[in-house]
Every structure is written in structure tokens, then in C-alpha cells.
Amino acid sequence: MAPEVILAMDEGQYDGKVDVWSLGITCIELAERKPPYFNMNAMSALYHIAQNDSPTLQAPEWTDTFRYFVEACLQKNPQDRPSSTKLLSHHFFTRHRSPNVLVDLIQRTKAAVRDLDNLNYRKMKKILMVDADNESAIGDSEETTEERSGGDSSKSNSATSEHSAAGASSQSSSSGSLRRRPHLQMTPVSII
Template identity: 40%
Template structure:
């Protein structure tokens, strides 16, 4: 893709973001250009992502899962009506507002489905959630049914704590997903409706999968609570992370071209972001723990992580200072 094609793709993406009108998709506020970078300001979802929620709880109940997936399907219903395929449905792209509402985000890899070209054959997305037809890149390409497969995988992840094939290397998963039998919950202790919903989403032949609209009528959602259950879960999770002071230490050497960006981060979006530093430290150290190669290293990382969280609780703003100093150090090393 040359520069002109790339620019056209960005413009089309921004035009679509501007016309989005769905409570189940993140809203677009502003787009501006800084040097050769395009900055897109989207709706802030203070509850984080469903991936954050799963890190804390491990897995979720069927009723809570149904509530989340129902919102995902309503977002997909809107996208598919607009001839768009999301192409990267996963927990990290399912966002939660401060009020416990669920919204689909990250349309950076979404694709247009025009009336003249209703199929795509690019491999885009995250391996463990990819539909078989996306990986195989068949002549027929793929369509909105690829999002339905990813929704089924995400449902399994919410209920069980991990997506199928998660223990495999990404390349191994890419080979196995088209070749092996579709994942299921048949051997798991879940309701019949839950198992049937997942089975419907994960049909190997795309045309056999229901549409988002059809799935919204599935009996799986009969257990879905009318009131959002996520607000209670968010409060319980956030209770373990004490927010630090809103007073912010400004950068020691602000760059002239960064003034506009700094202004954006010191507004209401910045306050909400700074209040999450202790949780970000916890999440980052958890990822380091996962990458540790032996039990001794894992024990050391876990102890260090717990000390960081404890220090933040006793000294509000310490995590912010750590992140800021690391940021300056990394910038210095790169220069």
C-alpha cells in the first residue's frame, strides 16, 4: 500500500468514525494531525476493558457474560448494517464506561464491506480469536460472519478465563484453528443454552453461523440481567486500587510541539487516566510475571508487584512518579 492509498484508508476510517451513532460503539470526538501522526480522540471508557476485568476475577458468571456479549452483538449489528467488519473482536477491544456500559472499540483494523466488494481476504486480527476462513484466505474471502466466530471465542474466554489454544504459540494456533474441530463448551458445566450459543457461533462453515441480529434472539440471553451487573464488579475491583492525588508533576523539559497534546492530557481525560496508574502498574507487573521463565523468577516478580501496589496505597502518586521516571529514562536511552 503506497502513501496515497494509506491516506485514503485513514480518511475513510475517520469518516466512518464521525458518523457512528450507536450506544454500543465508542464515539469519535476529534481528529488532528501532528507532524506525520494522526491523533484520533475517542470516547473515554473509565472502566477499562473486559480483559482488565478478567485479570481480576479470572472468569465471569454466565449471566454477566450474557450481558457483555449482548452489547457486543448490538455493536456488531450496527457495524454489519453499515457494511463494516470489525475483524478484531476480543476482550481488550470490549470497553466499559464508568457507568458499567459495554462498548466496542478499536476500529483500527475494521474493514469496509461495500456493495461491489462484499468479501475480504486479508489476514487481520489476533490469532486465537480468528475465524478459520480468515486464516485460510480462501478465494471466497470472508465477511461479517468472521466477527460471529470471534464473538463465540470471546464468550468461551469470559466463562473459562482463556480463549481456546491460548497455551499454544500464535503460529501454532494459526495452523490448528482451521484444521481442528471447532471449540465447544460441551464438556463444561454450563447451561444448555450457553453451550448452544457458543456452538452456533463456532460453526466451521461461515454460512451456517447466525447473524448478529439472529443471535440476539437466542435463549442464552434469557439469563441476562436488565440492570447492568458490571458496575458492582468494577467497584469491587477498583476498591483494591487507591487513586493518588490529582496534582500532576509537569514534564521537566516540555517540547514546544507537544503543547497541544499536553493540554489534552491535563483535561478531564487526563484526570481519569492518572487515577488508573496503580492499576496499570499492577497489570504491567502481571504481564512481566507471565513472561518469567521459572518459578523463582515468577515469585520475585509477584513479590515486587505486590510491593508496588502496597507502596502506592501508602504513598499516593508513587506509581505515577515511577512511570514518569521510566518514561524519561527510555526517552534518554533512545536519543
């Protein structure tokens, strides 16, 4: 939001140059992946927009042409800020560019997305392999438990669960609780 919009909210007196300010803020956001005052709450950000100097590009890698364009868009005083018609004649727009600039950008973006997809695929594959290993280890330990208990681990698990529930019930009654808890009967659950 342009400073003149914040300062004159009651009067509502501003023109198309507020959109030029928004263009400058959008350029910063696209270049640096976040707008100025991103970490502040809305009211603090409005205060800083109205009171502080204009935001600037923080990273040093941007060209002077781009920096001057953003600086022109973010002039604090609306009379000093160029109109959208005047901005179209700025060197940022009029300089010579390769006719393949968009094709190159699309190809670089596709390559980046492909690399990210491959990375995510490898991560997912690794997670699935670890899960498969864990499941086989669980299956092996169940078989070992069955062998130790004489072949029927579900009966021993059921008996142990009922014993645990009865023990928990007797502990709660001995702790002086006035409410009676119903007796819980545990049923065996098979792990697939």
C-alpha cells in the first residue's frame, strides 16, 4: 500500500501512481521472494511504510537498471514518482533483450521443477523403504514371540491385556477414587 493511501485514508485522495508504488513492491517481492516488512504485523507495517524511507532491494546481485527502476517506482512523494506511461520509456523496458529470454526462462524453470520432483521422489522412496524394513522387522518379532509362547501369541496378548486392565482397575479403586470405572476388556488386534 502506497504511503499516500495510508496517510490520506479518510480523504481518499490519490491517483494511479499508487499502482506504480505497488509495481515497485511487487518487483522486490519477486526478486527477493518476500515483500518489505514481511515479518511485521499489518499495523506495524503500515506505520513503517508511512514513516520510514522507501524500501530497497537488499541483495547486491541485481543490475543497476533494475535497481533504478525499483527506486523510481518507490519514490515516497507521489509527485516525484513517474506515471505508468513514463515508466514504459524506462531503460528497464527499452533495453535490448534476447528474443529467447522467455523460452530460456521456461526451460530453466522446467529443469528446476524436474530436479525438485526427482528429489522428492527419492525422499519418498527412501521413506517407503525404511517403512518396509520396519514392517518386516515387526513381522519377524511377532513370529519370534509366537514361537516362544507356544505358537499362539494372540491368547497370551489377550490374557496379558485383561490382566493389565484388571490391575489398573484395582489401582484406581485403591487410590481413593469415588467413581467406579467400568471393567475394560481388551481384545487382541492383529498387525498386518
